[in-house]
Amino acid sequence: xxxxxxxxxxxxxxxxxxxxxxxxxxxxxxxxxxxxxxxxxxxxxxxxxxxxxxxxxxxxxxxxxxxxxxxxxxxxxxxxxxxxxxxxxxxxxxxxxxxxxxxxxxxxxxxxxxxxxxxxxxxxxxxxxxxxxxxxxxxxxxxxxxxxxxxxxxxxxxxxxxxxxxxxxxxxxxxxxxxxxxxxxxxxxxxxxxxxxxxxxxxxxxxxxxxxxxxxxxxxxxxxxxxxxxxxxxxxxxxxxxxxxxxxxxxxxxxxx
Numbered sequence: 001x002x003x004x005x006x007x008x009x010x011x012x013x014x015x016x017x018x019x020x021x022x023x024x025x026x027x028x029x030x031x032x033x034x035x036x037x038x039x040x041x042x043x044x045x046x047x048x049x050x051x052x053x054x055x056x057x058x059x060x061x062x063x064x065x066x067x068x069x070x071x072x073x074x075x076x077x078x079x080x081x082x083x084x085x086x087x088x089x090x091x092x093x094x095x096x097x098x099x100x101x102x103x104x105x106x107x108x109x110x111x112x113x114x115x116x117x118x119x120x121x122x123x124x125x126x127x128x129x130x131x132x133x134x135x136x137x138x139x140x141x142x143x144x145x146x147x148x149x150x151x152x153x154x155x156x157x158x159x160x161x162x163x164x165x166x167x168x169x170x171x172x173x174x175x176x177x178x179x180x181x182x183x184x185x186x187x188x189x190x191x192x193x194x195x196x197x198x199x200x201x202x203x204x205x206x207x208x209x210x211x212x213x214x215x216x217x218x219x220x221x222x223x224x225x226x227x228x229x230x231x232x233x234x235x236x237x238x239x240x241x242x243x244x245x246x247x248x249x250x251x252x253x254x255x256x257x
Contacts (some may be wrong), residue, residue, distance in 0.1 A: 009198075022113070028057070029231075030058045031057055031080050031092065032078055032081075033062070033079070033080065033082075033083065034069040035083040035084045036150065036177075036222065037085075037178055038179065038195075038243075039222070042254065045252075046240070046245050049244060050236065050239055051244070054236075064176075065148065065177040066085045067150070069082065070082070070092050070177070073173070074092075080227055080230065081224065081225070081226060081236070082224070082233055083224045084163075084222065085151065085220070086226075087223060088150070089150065099203050099225035103224055104257060106249055108254060108255065109212075109214070109255075110212040110218040111194070111197045111211050112192060112193070112198070112208070112209050113185055113192065113209065114207060115185060115188055115206060121209060122209060129162070131167065135168070138206075139171065141168060141190060141192040141193065142178065143173070143174065143194040144174070144181050144195075145175060145176065145177075146172070150179075150220075151195060151196060152181075155217075157216070158213070158216040158217040161216040170247035178196060178199055179196055179199060186203060189204075189241060190255065193206070197211070197253055198252050198253040201253045202252065219252050224240060224252075
C-alpha cells in the first residue's frame with residue numbers, strides 16, 4: 001500500500017511538471033518611451049499602475065532633454081512613444097514624418113527656485129525685479145541650456161521679455177536637462193535656478209521663491225506622439241491620457257487638459 005501511494009504521488013508530480021513545461025510561454029512585448037526628464041517621477045508611477053493589469057508588457061523609459069531624445073529618434077533610436085516638453089522638438093519629428101498622432105497632453109509652469117535653507121523667500125518677477133539684489137555678481141543661476149533644452153528655451157524667452165537675459169547670461173550655469181539644473185541648486189552649486197514647478201515640487205532640498213509671468217513665454221505644453229506603432233504601444237499611448245494616468249500627472253503638479 002505504501003509503495004502504491006509513493007508511485008501515485010510520483011506520477012502526480014511528474015504529470016504536473018509535464019503540464020507546466022508544456023504551457024505556452026507568455027509573450028512579453030516591450031514598449032519604449034522617450035520622455036522629457038521632467039516627467040520622470042510621474043511616469044514611474046504610471047508604469048507601476050499600468051503593470052498591475054498588463055504584466056505582459058515591459059515598459060521601458062529613456063529620460064533626457066527633449067532635444068537630445070528627438071535627435072536620437074531621428075538617428076534611429078528604437079523608441080515607440082515620444083513625449084516632449086515643448087512643441088519645437090515634437091514638430092522636429094512630425095515635420096520629418098518620424099512621429100504621428102500628436103496630442104497635447106500636459107501643461108506646466110516656470111518657477112524660480114533657491115536652496116531650502118536660503119533666506120530668500122518671495123520674489124515678484126516682473127520688469128522691475130532687482131536681479132542684482134537677489135543674484136550677486138559672483139553667484140550662479142542654474143537652468144536648462146537655453147540653446148536647446150526646452151526649460152532653458154522658456155527661461156530665455158521670459159528673461160528676454162523681461163529685459164534681463166543679456167544681463168544674467170554671464171551667470172548662467174547651463175545644464176543638459178531641467179533635472180540637472182534642479183540638482184545644481186540642490187547641491188548649492190547655484191544660488192538660484194529656473195525649472196518647471198513640477199520639478200521643484202518633487203525635491204525636498206529646494207523651494208519655489210517666484211513664478212515667471214505666463215505672458216512672458218509660450219505656454220509650456222507637453223505633446224505626445226507615436227514613433228512606432230504596435231498593439232501594445234497604442235494601448236499604452238491611449239492609457240497615458242486616461243483618467244487614471246492624468247490623475248497621476250496631476251498629483252505631481254502637471255496641468256492636465
